[in-house]
Amino acid sequence: MNGPTPAEISAQLITFCAAGMLVFQLLLIVQRMLLTNIRLFALQSFLLTSIAGIIAYFHNATHVYLVAALTLIGKVVFLPWLLDRQVRRIGISQEIEPLLNAPASMLLCGGLTLLSYIVARPFTALERLGNNTLGIAMSLVLTGFFLMFNRRKAITQVLALLTVENGVMLAAVALTTYGMPLVVELGIFFDVVVAVMVLGILVYRIRDSFASMDTSKLNQLKG
Amino acid sequence: MLTSLLLVPLIAGLACLLVPSRRWMAALNVLAFGVTLALGIALVQRVLQRAAVAEGGNFLYADALSAWMVLLIAVVSLGTALYAGRYFRRDLATGVLTAGRVREFYVLTPLFTAGMLLVVLANNLGVMWFAVEATALSSVLLVAMYNRQTSLEAAWKYIILGSLGLALALLGTVFLYAAAVGPRASAELPNFNWSHLMTVAPQFDRGLIKLAFVFAFIGYATKAGLAPMHTWLPDAHSEAPSPTSAMLSGVSLKIALYALLRFHILTTASLNADFSRYFLLGFGLCSMFLAAPFILVQKNLKRMLAYSSLEHIGLICTGFALNSPLTIFGALLHMGYHALTKPVLFFAAGNIHQTFHSLEFRVIGPGVVKVLPVTVLLMGLAALAAMGLPPFGLFLSELTIVIGGLTSQQTTASVLILVALLASFCGILQQLSRILPGARRPGDPAREARQMDGVPAMALLLAGLCLFSVWLPAPLLELLHAATTIIGGKP
Numbered sequence: 001m002n003g004p005t006p007a008e009i010s011a012q013l014i015t016f017c018a019a020g021m022l023v024f025q026l027l028l029i030v031q032r033m034l035l036t037n038i039r040l041f042a043l044q045s046f047l048l049t050s051i052a053g054i055i056a057y058f059h060n061a062t063h064v065y066l067v068a069a070l071t072l073i074g075k076v077v078f079l080p081w082l083l084d085r086q087v088r089r090i091g092i093s094q095e096i097e098p099l100l101n102a103p104a105s106m107l108l109c110g111g112l113t114l115l116s117y118i119v120a121r122p123f124t125a126l127e128r129l130g131n132n133t134l135g136i137a138m139s140l141v142l143t144g145f146f147l148m149f150n151r152r153k154a155i156t157q158v159l160a161l162l163t164v165e166n167g168v169m170l171a172a173v174a175l176t177t178y179g180m181p182l183v184v185e186l187g188i189f190f191d192v193v194v195a196v197m198v199l200g201i202l203v204y205r206i207r208d209s210f211a212s213m214d215t216s217k218l219n220q221l222k223g
Numbered sequence: 224m225l226t227s228l229l230l231v232p233l234i235a236g237l238a239c240l241l242v243p244s245r246r247w248m249a250a251l252n253v254l255a256f257g258v259t260l261a262l263g264i265a266l267v268q269r270v271l272q273r274a275a276v277a278e279g280g281n282f283l284y285a286d287a288l289s290a291w292m293v294l295l296i297a298v299v300s301l302g303t304a305l306y307a308g309r310y311f312r313r314d315l316a317t318g319v320l321t322a323g324r325v326r327e328f329y330v331l332t333p334l335f336t337a338g339m340l341l342v343v344l345a346n347n348l349g350v351m352w353f354a355v356e357a358t359a360l361s362s363v364l365l366v367a368m369y370n371r372q373t374s375l376e377a378a379w380k381y382i383i384l385g386s387l388g389l390a391l392a393l394l395g396t397v398f399l400y401a402a403a404v405g406p407r408a409s410a411e412l413p414n415f416n417w418s419h420l421m422t423v424a425p426q427f428d429r430g431l432i433k434l435a436f437v438f439a440f441i442g443y444a445t446k447a448g449l450a451p452m453h454t455w456l457p458d459a460h461s462e463a464p465s466p467t468s469a470m471l472s473g474v475s476l477k478i479a480l481y482a483l484l485r486f487h488i489l490t491t492a493s494l495n496a497d498f499s500r501y502f503l504l505g506f507g508l509c510s511m512f513l514a515a516p517f518i519l520v521q522k523n524l525k526r527m528l529a530y531s532s533l534e535h536i537g538l539i540c541t542g543f544a545l546n547s548p549l550t551i552f553g554a555l556l557h558m559g560y561h562a563l564t565k566p567v568l569f570f571a572a573g574n575i576h577q578t579f580h581s582l583e584f585r586v587i588g589p590g591v592v593k594v595l596p597v598t599v600l601l602m603g604l605a606a607l608a609a610m611g612l613p614p615f616g617l618f619l620s621e622l623t624i625v626i627g628g629l630t631s632q633q634t635t636a637s638v639l640i641l642v643a644l645l646a647s648f649c650g651i652l653q654q655l656s657r658i659l660p661g662a663r664r665p666g667d668p669a670r671e672a673r674q675m676d677g678v679p680a681m682a683l684l685l686a687g688l689c690l691f692s693v694w695l696p697a698p699l700l701e702l703l704h705a706a707t708t709i710i711g712g713k714p
Contacts, residue, residue, distance in 0.1 A: 122430055141394065148387065157383060164390045171394060175401035175431075181415050184349030188393070191356045195386060198360050202367060202382065206375050218376035221458045 010058035017047045017054070018136045018170060022113070025143050025163055029109055030102040032095040034087045034155055038080050041159050045075035048166055051173055063182050070189045071169075079162065079196050086200055087155060090207055096214065098150045105150060112146060113139040123175075133174035140167025154203045154213040158196060165192055224269065225276065225283040225344050228262045228293065229337055231255050232300075236333030239326065245315070248329035249308040255333055256304050259340075260297035266290050267702055274705070277346065277418065284346035284418055287705035291555060292343040292481055295562045298687070299473035300336045306570045306680035307332075307466040313577050313676065314464075324368055328464070335361040335470065339478045346416040348485065352389070352396050355446060355482055358475060359385040365467040366459045377455075377462035384455045385446055392442025395486065398435035402427040402493075417485065424492035433498060436490040439483070440502050446479035449540060450510040453533055457517075460529035461582065465573025468525060469566035472532040477558050480536065484543065484710060491711055496546050503544035508639055510537030515646035519653065524572050524582045527654055528565070531609060534647045535561045541640060542624040543710060549627025552707045557620035563688040564608045564617060567681045571602035578672050588658025594672050599659050601681045606655055608688060610648045616692035 004012075024044040031037055052068035055061060087093065100108065116138035123134055144164035148157055169188075172180050180188070207213045235255030239248045269276050270290040277284045285293070311328065314320040338361055341354035359382065367378035400415055403423065441452070448456035456476075460468045483503075490499040514534035521527035535557070542554025572582065578595060579587045592599040608615035621644060628637030691699075 123434075141390070145387065148383070154379070161383070161386050161390070164387070165393075168390055168394045168397060172397040172400070175397065176404050180349055180397065180400060181347070183347060184353070184396075184415065187350060187353030191353055191360070194360055195356070195382075198363060199382060201364065202375065202379055205367065205370060206379065209370065209372050209375055215379065218379055220373050221376055221380075221462070 006058055010054050013054050014051050014133060014173075017051045018133045018174075020044075020047045021166065021170065022136050022139060025140055026106070026109060028159070028163065029105050029143060029147055029150070032098075034093055034095060034153065035084065037095075037156060037159055038083050038087070041162060042076050042080040044163065044166055045071060045080075048169060049076060051170070055173065066182065067185050070185070074189055074193055075162070075166070078193065082196060082200065083155060083158065086203065090155075090203075090213060092153070092213065095151060095153050095156055098152070100150055105146070109139075109143045109146060112142040115139075116142055134171060137167050137171035137174055140164070140170060152214050152216045154199075154206060154215050157215060158199050158203070161199075162192070162196070224262065224266060225278040225285055228259060228266065229283075229340050229344065231258050231262065232333040232337040232340065236330050236337065239329040239333070245311070245322065245325055245329075246308075248326065249304070249311075252304040252307070252329055252333060253301070256297060256301040256336070259336070260294075260301055263290070263293040263297040266293055267698060271698055271701055271705070275418070281346055281414070281416055281418065282350075283344045284416070285344055286709055287702050288481070288484070288709050289343040291559070291702055291706050292478065293340060295477065295559060296336060296339050296343070296474050298684075299470060299562050299566055300332070302566050302570075302680050302684045303332070303466045303469050303473075305683065306469070306566075306573070306677045309673075309676045310464070310466060310570075310573055310577070313673070317577075319369065324370075327364060328368065328466070331361050331365055332467070332470070335365070335475075339474060342478050343481055346418060347414070348396055348399065348417060348420070349415055351482055351485065352393055355392070355443070355479060356386075356389050358478065359389065359446065362467065362471065362475065366463040366471075368464050368467070369462070371462070373458075374462040377458035380455045381459040384452070388442045388445025388452065390442070391438050392446075392482070395435045395437070395439025395442055398431050398438060399486070399489070402431035402435055420489060421492060424489055427489075427493040429494065432490055432493045436486055436499050436502070439486040440499070440506075443479050443483040443486070444506055446476075447483060447540075448476050448479075448510075448533055448536060449506045450513040450533065450537070453510065453513070456533060457526045457529040460532065460569075461523055461525035465525075465569050465576065468528075468572075469569040472529065472569060473562045473566045476532060476536050477539070477562070480540065487543070488710060496711060500544045500546050503540050504636060507537045507540030507542075507544055508636070508643070510534065511541065511640065511643035511647075515643055515650055518647050518650035521654065522584050524575065524584065524587065524658075525569070526582075527651070528568050528572060531568075531647065531651060532561075532565060534643070535565070535609075538621065538624065538640065538644070541636065542627075545624070545628045545631065545633055545636060546711060547627045547631035547633075548707055549630065550624045551627075551710050552703060553620045553623030553627055555703050555706055555710075556623065557617065559691070560608070560616035560620055560688060563684050563691070564605050564615075567601060567605035567684050567688075568609060570677050570681050571598050571605070574598045574673075574677055577676075578670050584654070584658050589661035590663040591659050592661075593663050594670050595674065597674050597678055598681075601678065601685055603655075603659060604685060605681075605688075606651060610651050611644060614692060616688060619692065 049071045056064035117135040120135035147160035275286045338358035345351040363382045445452040487499045514530045517530045539554045542550045611621045
């Protein structure tokens with residue numbers, strides 16, 4: 001019997017999940033309903049959790065289970081819930097017209113993805129898991145940056161920041177089997193949660209003071 | 224000892240949540256930072272005896288460079304705490320701030336300090352990243368404190384740009400980790416500690432370490448406010464309450480630069496100095512040259528001071544980039560003198576703000592000296608120091624950097640530094656001479672000026688500056704030499 005080895009299966013699964021993360025990222029870029037955006041982010045984070053779970057299972061790394069659990073609790077359940085509640089409370093459900101329209105954004109992000117693959121190419125020999133996971137991670141970072149500049153609602157900018165974070169975590173997985181040391185993972189997790197809470201406070205204050213959470217109105221300071 | 228250094232401000236900050244009165248909170252802050260300073264001095268002695276101190280199973284680690292940064296953090300925090308008491312009493316009296324907001328300040332400032340201390344004391348580079356992010360998160364609500372539309376805008380820019388930058392820095396940290404793990408399949412690094420990484424630096428993967436440095440550089444340089452990623456800097460510095468501006472400018476920028484330096488040192492140890500130092504040189508000079516014209520066109524006092532910080536941080540960065548022992552020594556010294564000078568300027572700006580209810584030059588000037596003579600005297604002295612005039616220390620450190628550059632055959636860069644320094648010298652002189660001296664405009668309403676508010680803190684820092692300008696104690700000199708050797712200085 002020459003079935004695929006466990007290592008091959010895990011590599012295939014990880015590639016599949018990573019590709020799924022990129023798909024959700026692209027959907028985020030064209031989607032304008034805020035609640036849907038939050039769900040898309042939760043799904044993307046769920047795939048990241050799955051990748052961590054797959055690694056933990058196939059490589060018998062117990063501490064990665066903990067990382068998976070933290071990601072699940074933090075990025076799949078808690079943060080989406082927090083953002084969801086905020087959007088409902090503020091009562092704005094849709095993003096206004098972004099700077100670039102959907103087809104143009106799509107084209108640009110295709111270009112960014114290509115660029116990431118080119119940048120990641122020399123390092124494919126170092127990738128331990130999956131095919132081109134590093135390329136996908138870099139394109140998540142770049143398209144996350146694009147999302148940040150393309151949108152004007154404060155909440156969407158927070159989401160963009162979180163997808164960049166997802167990309168960085170994917171890069172950590174792609175390059176170093178077991179991810180970062182546990183203490184660092186814990187620190188990152190804690191930071192992300194606190195960051196979103198602090199940003200949430202600011203969003204409320206901006207909303208109170210400007211009667212809007214449109215960040216293009218934040219333009220009084222110059223020079 | 225390292226643990227208590229971190230715990231003292233942390234506990235003081237949390238205790239301020241429970242303390243009933245503002246007076247007690249202020250006293251607690253001053254006490255905590257006083258203890259921090261004492262511990263910092265004790266740490267310097269310990270480091271001089273044994274080169275490096277580690278604690279908590281190597282979780283915390285301090286060498287000469289960290290000890291020097293600890294001193295800067297403690298001094299600026301203490302100065303700020305001394306100044307803040309009177310400042311907020313006045314803001315409360317005029318109703319600009321509520322008591323809740325002031326409590327926010329007294330809770331968050333010690334946490335901010337504790338975060339900065341963790342940056343310089345963390346051994347694990349991942350923990351260092353975490354601590355830098357923690358400083359950003361603890362200071363952003365301080366920037367937004369006044370809750371004006373402009374301060375919310377400044378805070379939003381600060382946190383968004385800072386977080387984006389730090390996401391890149393995290394990517395750089397991940398790449399560094401991968402570079403350290405190297406091509407050995409499925410290996411887990413024994414630890415990600417600085418003390419361990421330095422011993423294995425020559426075996427790093429060469430491609431990845433370059434990538435790691437580039438990402439970490441862009442990330443931490445954003446937080447350090449180097450041009451062209453500096454756009455958040457003047458906004459945050461001008462909109463924050465003056466004590467916070469002093470902390471941001473006095474130490475926070477240098478803490479980010481410290482994180483950057485750690486990556487620079489590792490990259491240098493792995494490849495050679497020529498890869499990373501040109502990044503520092505380019506961005507440092509760019510910051511200096513960008514700052515000069517912006518100083519000249521500013522219409523707001525604190526924004527002008529923020530651009531002056533940009534110039535100084537650029538100079539420090541350039542000093543490290545020139546990479547001769549003399550320039551590195553000069554840059555370290557400059558960090559110290561700048562930390563003593565800039566808070567004085569921001570404190571004075573705070574007094575001016577509270578007296579004139581504005582920072583716009585056309586509202587406050589000319590003739591501030593007629594209204595606030597003591598503040599203007601101290602501010603003038605600090606401004607002369609910040610411009611780099613003798614006999615103040617900043618002249619000495621700037622001269623050291625330029626001479627170091629010239630003697631190590633880097634004439635072009637040294638001349639460029641001189642030109643940029645001269646340009647911002649003229650800028651600050653021109654701007655301040657427009658507002659500080661002269662007679663008040665006729666018909667100017669009488670202002671309620673409190674002459675002595677904040678003067679003790681300013682005078683203390685200035686006295687420190689004057690003292691250390693003419694006399695550097697032997698242990699401090701030894702510490703700076705040890706820190707210089709850590710950063711490098713070999714061609």
